[in-house]
Amino acid sequence: MGVVPGGPSLHWLGWALGARHSAPRSVQTLESDVMLAAPLDEVFAFFAEAENLERITPPWLNFTILTALPIEIREGTEIDYRIRLHGVPIPWRSRIDEWVPGVSFVDRQLLGPYRWWRHEHRFEHLSGGTRVIDRVEYSARAGWGSNWLVRRELERIFSYRREAMRTIFSRA
Numbered sequence: 001m002g003v004v005p006g007g008p009s010l011h012w013l014g015w016a017l018g019a020r021h022s023a024p025r026s027v028q029t030l031e032s033d034v035m036l037a038a039p040l041d042e043v044f045a046f047f048a049e050a051e052n053l054e055r056i057t058p059p060w061l062n063f064t065i066l067t068a069l070p071i072e073i074r075e076g077t078e079i080d081y082r083i084r085l086h087g088v089p090i091p092w093r094s095r096i097d098e099w100v101p102g103v104s105f106v107d108r109q110l111l112g113p114y115r116w117w118r119h120e121h122r123f124e125h126l127s128g129g130t131r132v133i134d135r136v137e138y139s140a141r142a143g144w145g146s147n148w149l150v151r152r153e154l155e156r157i158f159s160y161r162r163e164a165m166r167t168i169f170s171r172a
Contacts, residue, residue, distance in 0.1 A: 026139065027116055028147055032158040033133045035126065038169040043130040044102050044123050046168070048073055053081075055168065058160040061085070075099040078110065085113060115139040132165065134158065 050071040057063040062084040081092040092112035109117035116139040124131040140150045
């Protein structure tokens with residue numbers, strides 16, 4: 001997946017933006033959850049279509065999927081994106097490390113803005129809907145000095161994400 005049709009090669013950035021293969025000793029954790037008034041199979045199906053990530057990502061990140069669509073998501077799938085942090089374009093490649101349809105999946109950053117990023121998505125059937133639970137382990141590139149800034153930005157992103165999901169599934 002190094003070269004995306006119509007997109008730039010990401011290999012040359014590997015040395016600068018490559019992520020760790022295992023979690024560093026010190027990681028930060030962010031947890032977020034939202035209750036949606038929609039059945040679990042419908043909610044999971046939404047997440048199984050990679051292009052829907054654009055619908056729940058804040059516009060200020062200018063998120064773009066570079067991998068050709070549609071993408072068949074399963075364990076081992078790699079997806080290339082681009083975001084803009086404060087106007088600076090940053091490539092991001094993630095890999096689906098775990099894929100359990102209707103239950104959970106895990107994506108891990110291979111290339112991107114974090115030294116470590118592991119995002120677990122869990123789905124629980126509840127009376128009247130579905131609970132979506134996000135658990136992110138991350139380590140900022142700039143180290144402990146930037147952790148509070150990164151945390152604040154991630155909380156802002158996940159707040160947007162919760163509201164976007166509520167809006168999408170309130171119309172379902």
